[in-house]
Amino acid sequence: MSQLVPFAAQGAPATPGPVDLRSDTVTRPTPGMRAAMASAEVGDDVYAEDPTVNALEAEVAALFGHEAALFAPTGSMANQIAIQVLVPPGEELLCDADAHVVTYEIGAAAAIGGVSTRTWSPVGADLDPEVVAAMIRPDGYHAVPTRAIAVEQTHNRGGGGVIPLTALAELRRVADDAGIGLHCDGARIWHAHVADGVPLASYGELFDTLSVCLSKGLGAPAGSLVVGSAERIARARVIRKRMGGGMRQAGILAAAGRYALRQHVERLAEDHVRAARLAEALAPFGVLAGPVRTNIVPLDLTKCGFDAPELGAAARDRGVLVSVLGPRIARLVTHHDLDDAGVDRAVEVLTEIFRH
Numbered sequence: 629m630s631q632l633v634p635f636a637a638q639g640a641p642a643t644p645g646p647v648d649l650r651s652d653t654v655t656r657p658t659p660g661m662r663a664a665m666a667s668a669e670v671g672d673d674v675y676a677e678d679p680t681v682n683a684l685e686a687e688v689a690a691l692f693g694h695e696a697a698l699f700a701p702t703g704s705m706a707n708q709i710a711i712q713v714l715v716p717p718g719e720e721l722l723c724d725a726d727a728h729v730v731t732y733e734i735g736a737a738a739a740i741g742g743v744s745t746r747t748w749s750p751v752g753a754d755l756d757p758e759v760v761a762a763m764i765r766p767d768g769y770h771a772v773p774t775r776a777i778a779v780e781q782t783h784n785r786g787g788g789g790v791i792p793l794t795a796l797a798e799l800r801r802v803a804d805d806a807g808i809g810l811h812c813d814g815a816r817i818w819h820a821h822v823a824d825g826v827p828l829a830s831y832g833e834l835f836d837t838l839s840v841c842l843s844k845g846l847g848a849p850a851g852s853l854v855v856g857s858a859e860r861i862a863r864a865r866v867i868r869k870r871m872g873g874g875m876r877q878a879g880i881l882a883a884a885g886r887y888a889l890r891q892h893v894e895r896l897a898e899d900h901v902r903a904a905r906l907a908e909a910l911a912p913f914g915v916l917a918g919p920v921r922t923n924i925v926p927l928d929l930t931k932c933g934f935d936a937p938e939l940g941a942a943a944r945d946r947g948v949l950v951s952v953l954g955p956r957i958a959r960l961v962t963h964h965d966l967d968d969a970g971v972d973r974a975v976e977v978l979t980e981i982f983r984h
């Protein structure tokens with residue numbers, strides 16, 4: 629007999645859980661998003677015949693002022709596809725030492741793309757284009773030639789910081805002078821757009837490739853896109869297939885993304901206000917690692933009587949989940965599924981913990 633429980637017998641919806649501040653990826657699709665997914669027109673996307681995927685790709689390309697875009701299952705895959713498009717095996721990518729592409733993608737640039745990476749000291753959003761320029765190595769067989777630079781907007785381990793448009797424009801000049809590529813890990817570029825009011829197309833024109841995520845802050849269950857020229861995206865399509873990222877009736881996911889882009893971008897401002905409220909409440913305890921610009925509140929516990937795992941455990945016991953990123957580093961992230969009552973609860977619990 630089947631062990632599978634029929635849907636109708638699965639019981640009531642889960643009771644409200646803890647206040648989850650670990651990440652903006654913990655969101656669940658809203659009823660409206662689920663309805664959009666359920667009614668999505670689909671086809672086989674490996675044949676480029678899924679009308680909803682095709683529509684999403686065209687919309688996202690247009691938002692960034694580029695010719696084309698490619699739907700990918702995850703932000704990590706979108707980044708690694710873009711890196712492989714810009715950097716041949718045995719050649720080099722430069723990025724911040726805290727960049728997601730070299731911290732949380734499990735060595736993919738080297739393991740999958742054969743790409744060598746070199747990093748500048750972690751500076752979050754305080755990017756200095758001159759420091760990057762000085763690292764670029766020329767062509768030739770004496771050293772690993774630099775082929776591309778990657779930046780992250782907003783900067784995740786940099787506390788959700790926003791790199792100013794002027795610094796990015798300067799970095800573009802640096803890349804042009806050296807004849808190399810420029811990639812943006814724009815998993816949360818929507819947050820930068822909302823925080824600084826910079827049009828997405830203004831970011832788009834500075835980069836050869838961008839990866840953008842629908843599942844971080846925008847509330848979609850999955851999906852990212854690589855954005856670039858038609859020629860680069862054609863190559864990206866081949867690399868995606870090679871990496872096993874060619875999905876079939878992916879329009880069900882793309883529909884969630886299209887819905888998120890229409891409904892959930894401008895509301896990110898609410899997440900930024902909630903993050904600012906958390907920061908304001910915690911500031912008196914001297915635990916903020918830096919200014920809060922978007923939806924991430926970075927915590928540095930070096931001056932505390934307890935470390936990050938202890939904070940994580942104490943908060944969890946009281947129904948608040950925080951992200952532990954290092955022995956003394958923790959992070960709070962606001963998102964679509966967190967309301968003002970959740971922030972109130974988190975403030976109550978965290979201030980009580982820090983007070984003792």
Ligand SMILES: Cc1ncc(COP(=O)(O)O)c(C=O)c1O
Binds near residue numbers: 653852
């Ligand atoms: C800045 C950044 N880039 C890329 C990713 C990767 O996204 P995914 O988890 O979909 O692979 C993340 C994930 O949180 C991220 O924060």
